[in-house]
Amino acid sequence: MPPEFDLLLRRVRLATMRADTRPAARGTGTVPRDDAASAAIDRRYGAVVGAALGIAGGTIAWIGRERDLPRGTRAAGELDCGNRWATPGLIDCHTHLVYAGNRARDFERRAGGESYAAIAAAGGGIKTTVAATREASRDALAAASAPRLAALASCGATTVEIKSGYGLDTANELKQLEVARAIAEEAGLDVRTTLLAAHALPPEYAGRPDDYVEYVCRETIPAAARQGLADAVDAYCETIGFTAEATRRVFAAARAHRLPVKLHADQLSDGGGAALAAAAGALSADHLEYTSAAGVAALARAGTVAVLLPGAFYTLRERRQPPVGALRDHGVPIAIATDCNPGTSPVASLPLVMNMACTLFGLAPAEALAGVTRCAARALGLADRGTLAEGLRADIALWDIDEPAELAWTIGMASCHAVVRGGRLDREPARTAR
Ligand code: DI6
Ligand code: FE
Numbered sequence: 001m002p003p004e005f006d007l008l009l010r011r012v013r014l015a016t017m018r019a020d021t022r023p024a025a026r027g028t029g030t031v032p033r034d035d036a037a038s039a040a041i042d043r044r045y046g047a048v049v050g051a052a053l054g055i056a057g058g059t060i061a062w063i064g065r066e067r068d069l070p071r072g073t074r075a076a077g078e079l080d081c082g083n084r085w086a087t088p089g090l091i092d093c094h095t096h097l098v099y100a101g102n103r104a105r106d107f108e109r110r111a112g113g114e115s116y117a118a119i120a121a122a123g124g125g126i127k128t129t130v131a132a133t134r135e136a137s138r139d140a141l142a143a144a145s146a147p148r149l150a151a152l153a154s155c156g157a158t159t160v161e162i163k164s165g166y167g168l169d170t171a172n173e174l175k176q177l178e179v180a181r182a183i184a185e186e187a188g189l190d191v192r193t194t195l196l197a198a199h200a201l202p203p204e205y206a207g208r209p210d211d212y213v214e215y216v217c218r219e220t221i222p223a224a225a226r227q228g229l230a231d232a233v234d235a236y237c238e239t240i241g242f243t244a245e246a247t248r249r250v251f252a253a254a255r256a257h258r259l260p261v262k263l264h265a266d267q268l269s270d271g272g273g274a275a276l277a278a279a280a281g282a283l284s285a286d287h288l289e290y291t292s293a294a295g296v297a298a299l300a301r302a303g304t305v306a307v308l309l310p311g312a313f314y315t316l317r318e319r320r321q322p323p324v325g326a327l328r329d330h331g332v333p334i335a336i337a338t339d340c341n342p343g344t345s346p347v348a349s350l351p352l353v354m355n356m357a358c359t360l361f362g363l364a365p366a367e368a369l370a371g372v373t374r375c376a377a378r379a380l381g382l383a384d385r386g387t388l389a390e391g392l393r394a395d396i397a398l399w400d401i402d403e404p405a406e407l408a409w410t411i412g413m414a415s416c417h418a419v420v421r422g423g424r425l426d427r428e429p430a431r432t433a434r
Contacts, residue, residue, distance in 0.1 A: 002072030003062055005054035007425060009396070010066055012053060012081035015404045016046035016388040017088055017373045044366035045404045046387070053086070055394040058423035063390055079425065084417055085404055087369065088388050089158025089395030090350045091376035094262075094286050094307050094337035096196070097148040098176045098183070099166045100141055101132025103342040116316055116344065117240060126166070126200045129342055133166040138179055146183045148340060151348035154430040156397035156416040159190045161337075161380055163234055165199030170220045173197050177229040188421050190395075192380050194262060195224045198235035198242050198250045213246045217253035225257035232283060232381075236264040237273040244276050251280045260381055266290040267312070278302035284335065284379040288322040289313065296323055300330035305379040307335045308363075308371070310356035311345030324361050334363070335379040336371030354408040365405035394423040 042049075052069050054062035062069075106119050106128070119125050133141065152160055162180035167173035177193045184191030197216045205212035224230040233254035237247045247263065254261050260283050265273025267287035274295030277285035285291070285299060286307035299306055306327050313321075327334055336357045339345035347353060354368035363371065377386025385393040398418045401407065407414045419429040 002070050002074065003054060003056075005056050005061060005073070005075040006423060007055040007077045007079065007394075007420070008073070008075035009053040009055075009079050009081050009086065009398075009420075011083050012051050012398070013083060013085045014046075014048040014051045014053065014063065014388055015085055015087045015369065016048060016063070017370055018046040018387045018389060019370075019374060044364070045369065047404070053388065053396070055420065055423050058394055060388060060390050060392050060394050063388060077425070079418070081398055084398050085401050086388070086396050086398045087156070087404065087407070088373040088386055089397050089419065089421065090156040090372045091159040091380070091382075091386060092152055092157050092337050092340070092350055092372070093161050093284065093335050093376040093379040094163075094309060094339050095152075095161060096163050096165055096339070096341035097152075097160075097348065098141060098145040098162055098164070098180050099129050099133050099342055100136035100144050101129055101342070103128060103346075106343065120240065125343055127203065129166045130168050130200070130202065133176065134169075134172050138175060138182075141175065141179045142183050142186075145179060146186065148348045149183050149187050149189065152338070152340070152350065153187055153189055153419070154416065155349045155351050156399070156419060156429065157189065157350055158395035158397070158419060158421045159192070159377070159380070159382070159385060160184065161192045161194060163194040163196040163199075165196030165234075165236075168197065168200060168202035170223050173220055174224060174227065174229055177224065181229070188424065188426070190422065192231045192382075193229060194232045194234045195221065195230040195259075196234040196236070197221070198246065200236065200241065209242065209246060213242065213249055217249055221250070221253045221257055221259070225259060230259060232260045232262055234262045234264065237271055237276065238264065238267055239269050239271065244272055247273075247276060248280075255280075262286060262379075266295065270295075274299055274304075274306075278304045283381050286337070286339075287312065289318055289320045291323055293323070293326055296326040296330050296332060299327075299332045305333045305335050305375060307337055307379050308357060308361060309337055309339035309345060309353075310360050311347035311353050312339050313360060314356055315344050315346070321361055324363065333375040333378055334367060334371055335375040336363075336368055337376065337379075349412075351407050351414050352411060355411050358408045365408040368408045369404060394420050396420040
């Protein structure tokens with residue numbers, strides 16, 4: 001019985017991003033190109049050229065060379081891709097994009113020489129955003145945050161993780177998570193929400209971090225779990241955030257409510273955050289500029305994903321790079337994300353942070369693309385996406401590029417021609433960005 005698809009992509013070049021690029025069933029292997037170098041590049045992207053891709057019921061039903069399509073194949077809709085490159089839909093596995101207000105004044109002060117920490121200590125920084133986010137209604141918070149999500153979607157994102165962390169009390173933390181789900185639904189993107197109540201100390205708990213952590217563990221985490229609003233729990237383990245001991249208490253409360261954990265770790269100092277995340281079996285440890293060799297080894301043993309956030313490194317003009325060589329040597333999966341937040345990474349473009357990861361951290365373009373597809377899916381614990389393979393979600397981004405490396409090579413020039421989200425075609429992904 002010849003296959004029947006809801007949508008058939010024809011004349012397309014696929015960067016499948018499958019780590020194992022040996023030819024899979026049905027002749028979907030890499031088509032040798034004219035020289036060894038090109039073939040080597042193809043292998044790094046799991047490339048299939050002269051391809052077709054069939055979608056049925058929101059999942060990828062067939063991948064292969066177009067000439068191998070079974071005779072009599074039928075499709076309700078067809079898209080001639082004009083020999084463009086298609087990648088898995090991009091995945092932003094670390095954002096704080098739901099917030100109110102803005103921090104342009106902080107940016108002016110930093111241009112005048114004040115440090116991020118000094119501004120925060122003087123009552124600016126995160127506290128400014130907390131006050132504005134607490135003040136904002138759900139509608140106002142959604143209106144302020146939706147354009148940031150649209151900007152990500154216009155650059156090929158199909159799945160986005162969104163954290164709380166600017167409410168810092170149960171009602172406002174849950175408000176952020178509800179808004180995250182509402183704007184993602186509205187935009188047709190898939191969202192994973194992460195409770196980051198342990199992001200900063202709210203003013204009403206000034207000087208009493210232990211009492212606040214107790215409140216988070218006894219009130220906020222149980223409420224988020226009871227209402228099914230959080231897919232994971234995160235914490236900011238740092239000298240200007242929470243201690244390792246406080247982080248362990250937050251992780252224990254998350255585990256008690258069967259929620260996976262992630263961690264902002266070793267961003268500004270070596271606080272042992274990576275090893276702590278690994279010991280807790282965290283999905284990911286994020287930032288990692290100051291992670292030690294022991295921390296990298298612990299991540300490898302635990303299978304915890306390293307999430308690098310070059311937008312924050314760039315904005316803070318950091319000097320200390322994350323240990324990319326050690327992560328590679330230990331086989332730790334490396335994801336890349338925007339860390340979209342108003343203070344240290346006002347960035348809403350995955351191709352831009354791919355460029356930053358290559359230029360600032362020395363990643364190869366293929367590693368950067370794996371960082372926002374296959375590895376980002378793993379950082380969110382999602383096994384049903386992140387590569388182009390039969391049976392996975394039909395999340396696909398189609399690009400006006402001649403080489404996959406252009407996505408990381410250029411800044412603001414690799415345009416997303418069309419996107420398929422869960423099998424639904426969007427021919428104008430850029431229309432909604434502000
Ligand atoms: N790490 C960061 O860089 C941000 N939060 C965090 O955990 C800073 C957030 C902000 O300044 O608003
Ligand atoms: Fe962050």
